Amino acid sequence: MAVAGQSRQGGAGVLALEREAHGLADRLPEILIDAQRIAQTVAHGLHGRRRAGPGETFWQFRQFQSSDTLRQIDWRRSASSDHLYVREREWEAAHTVWLWPDLSPSMNFRSHLSSTTKRDRALLLTLATAELLVRGGERVALLGLTAPTASRKATTRMAEAILAHEDTPMLQASQPPKVHLARFSGAVIFSDFLDPIAETRAHIEQLAADGASGHLIEIVDPAEETLPYEGRTEFLSPDGGQRWVADRVQTLRDQYKERLAAHRAELVEMTRRLGWSFLVHHTDRSPSEPLLSLIMRMHGDAGDHRWQGQESSPQPEATP
Secondary structure, eight states: OOOOOOOOOHHHHHHHHHHHHHHHHHHSOTHHHHSSOSSOOOBTTBTTOOOBOSOSSEEEEEEOOTTSOGGGBOHHHHHTSSSOEEEEEBOOOOOEEEEEEOOSGGGGOOOTTOSSOHHHHHHHHHHHHHHHHHHTTOEEEETTTSOOBOOTTHHHHHHHHHHHHTTSHHHHOSSOOOOOOOTTOEEEEEEOOOSOHHHHHHHHHHHHTTSOEEEEEEEEOHHHHHOOOOSSEEEEOTTSSOEEEETTGGGGHHHHHHHHHHHHHHHHHHHHHHTOEEEEEETTSOTHHHHHHHHHHHHTOSSOOOOTTOOOOSSTTSOO
């Protein structure tokens, strides 16, 4: 019989996941954080457009103009030339990334093939992503729950907010709240995305309506991918209110896989149309894998991170 495992419930479980998220972020290669900021030079919300302005990072020297003040002159640089030069700094504005983990009842599932529930993995990835973004100088927030912050205590505040609201309809819902995000902000959604595609499309299109970029990370238990059961098997609904018994469940495997593939194909088509990205993560795999791929995509790199010794998946939307 297929059995759903229990998530680490209560305050101790969430705080344990927060500590695990910090550790996960600590183990990632520093080059992903230090080589460049995840959103480089966001000037008035426009990526990749470098300009002078308030900031701490040196950008360039330019010749003195009549509109400049004497205070702006870099006398050391000017002393080596016949011209006066002004030192310009690069405009630095933090990017805001909105995070949302699906904590609905279906995420409490854990099969015999995995050691963690989908819910715990979604929470872990959410907090670890927040930690990495803050270290990169970005603002982070939970959709509909917290205000954007670049504080080094952001992940702790997120964990506390989840503890305070985990039993509310907002965090029990299987879809992110329908809110308007500012153009050029970002959204990262962690979910199993098993709801009807029309419902998911309505919520995601709402988030993308004003031009926000986004990333969907589908979290799947390996048993949900392969239906590895044999013989008479009982299936229970997430809330335990419904049950269905299959006498020879293995005869349904091919049809099940076809429907799952068709459902995922619609998710992929939606994200491609919106200009968002889509990753698949299985809970029996290391949480570092989707996190590295996500950070690479947020850097704007054309390819994903791939682990050495593994071939790339023929489906670009899926992590190894």
